[in-house]
Amino acid sequence: MGKRIKLLAVDLGASSGRVILGTYNGSSMVTEEVHRFANTPVQDSGHLYWNVPALLQEIKQGIKLACQAHGEITSLSVDTWGVDYGYLDHAGKLLDSPYHYRDQRMGKYRNRLEELLPPEEQFRLTGNQPDPINTLYQLFADLQENPLLQERADHILMMPDLFLYLLSGTASAEKTILSTSGLLDAGTGDPSSVVLGRLGIPAGLIPLRVEAGTAIGRLLPELCAELGCGPIRVIAGASHDTASAVASIPYMEKEGVAFISCGTWSLVGMETKAPVLTPASYKYGFTNEGCYGSGNRLLKNITGLWLLQETRRTWAEAGEVLSFGELSTLAGNEGAAQSFIQPNDPVFSTPGDMPGRIAEYCRSTGQRVPETKGAMVRTILESLAQSYAAAIQELEEITGEKVRKVHMVGGGIQNKLLCQLTADASGREIIAGPVEASALGNLLVQLAALGELDFSRAAEIVAASETLTVYRPINDNRGE
CATH class of the missing domain: 3.30.420.40 (ATPase, nucleotide binding domain)
Structure with missing residues (x-):
């Protein structure tokens, strides 16, 4: 060695x-x-x-x-x-x-x-x-x-x-x-x-x-x-944490591939050669930011696991402390969600009683209020997956490029149910990993700066360093 x-x-x-x-x-x-x-x-x-x-x-x-x-x-x-x-x-x-x-x-x-x-x-x-x-x-x-x-x-x-x-x-x-x-x-x-x-x-x-x-x-x-x-x-280095996360994506190819950087916030996007400044890009809420090396990150901010984090905190303050793994298990034991929320609705943007806000959102939109903790978590996860799928469809419209696969990185991919629901909602193969995307991208860019790594090998290094999990859609919900 x-x-x-x-x-x-x-x-x-x-x-x-x-x-x-x-x-x-x-x-x-x-x-x-x-x-x-x-x-x-x-x-x-x-x-x-x-x-x-x-x-x-x-x-x-x-x-x-x-x-x-x-x-x-x-x-x-x-x-x-x-x-x-x-x-x-x-x-x-x-x-x-x-x-x-x-x-x-x-x-x-x-x-x-x-x-x-x-x-x-x-x-x-x-x-x-x-x-x-x-x-x-x-x-x-x-x-x-x-x-x-x-x-x-x-x-x-x-x-x-x-x-x-x-x-x-x-x-x-x-x-x-x-x-x-x-x-x-x-x-x-x-x-x-x-x-x-x-x-x-x-x-x-x-x-x-x-x-x-x-x-x-x-x-x-x-x-x-x-x-x-x-x-x-x-x-x-790539000092913006999402730029570092994207630098860690183990692409085998980039054409027709989107990404989701999943954590407290979720960023759904695609690497493009140049900024995309069309009216559709503006209308759908996409932004353009720099990549390591060259190119552009066309991406959309979506409130992410903040919803689950605040829900867990609220329950813990009421005396019921549940791990994220336990919450995911409860959601997995539920059937399909009966209600959906818009994760980016301003009502969910600040700290507070997130389960209460979700219940009130469902009531005000004429939907069934989740009655159990598992149903509440299922509503959160399926709503996130649906919002990811919608953003991917918007990316296709904006860029004119068909999205065939999605790389999902960051701490949120430890929630396996969310990864599978995203595959189901989007009808696309999800390649999950790495978990420590920002830190790993940060380190890889340092190696390149030191002359110790040809960055064209970065995906190879990530694949050798991390466990990548592939999720395929069980039900293709795109209606194609």
Whole structure:
């Protein structure tokens, strides 16, 4: 066996963060979670913020534990969800705490922004679906509330770039994470002069852009001394977590193949050569974001296992604690769902009594209210599967390409019933795996940046490293 390369993927999700060790032997990757920690936003004076100091300490602790247990670490990279950012001042210091995307300040300025830059025009210019959580809306709100930011701030850094800066001292703007911002021209990938000019956002706020998979420096010497580790290389990988997840998909071929990245949120999409900016793409709610290497991710956000997570939490608070496996078993013992919900309905978007909301939705739409826990879970899972199938049909209409197979990745694929229901609802073969898609894609991009992997072999590495499960439709519901 040849040399073993050890890498760290820092994956910051909606509720928790993880530092994952990847060990590569030239033909496969073994992953191990070395540190898990909460990622809980801070509430202060009616606003919601990222807890950057606490997260940085946890990341450092993960690096320290990995080095103590596994010796020399070659490199690390960070991925998070899109849209959020922090400001650096002219001395390179973080200005204030970065806002969390669930903060509500954007609502006050949404109408004004959309008067200056109507939603359909935003989409045509940037390829991103207009949404108040987008960086564009957040920046506009910040500058309206605090015009002095134009003088105080040197530039913004998207959240993965901010953590990489705090670890390495090098500021850069990685393209896949910046592609979620609503600030870039869909054709060139450069900051849109029309968007920035129309909204009065200084172009200088966006720093030097780099491609995904760029080695930007090494861990700061003072951090190496503090953590007892060597000069670990710091890499701006595919820093958007979905870009990393898509980089891990073990395609044998890409033509006629869609993907579902399934977790708290679900992303249903397809890789295309260029952004798809048609009226149909806008109407159906698809957005365009960057891929590792080149190309475009045409995808749609669908509320995912958040529905099940909140349902489980509500029942646990009432004294009945059930594992996700137990919930899936209860649903599997039920017959077909008698009622369906629209997962993206705003009524399901915030924390609260999810079973009560689902029951009320069913009553208000003239459907049978699920009477048992199994029936409630079955309604959730079948509704998700139906929404995935509908998005796949929309993809076919938008692209003119027949979808023959679907790769399903992420933690949600551990729910085997959801995978089978998706195959049944879509009438298509589902290839499930890997589970740790974002972390694995993060690690693979690092290997390519280090010159240790020809990325054309990535699918081969994933297939050798992960168990892939194929689900075929038992009942083809497409009516073909």
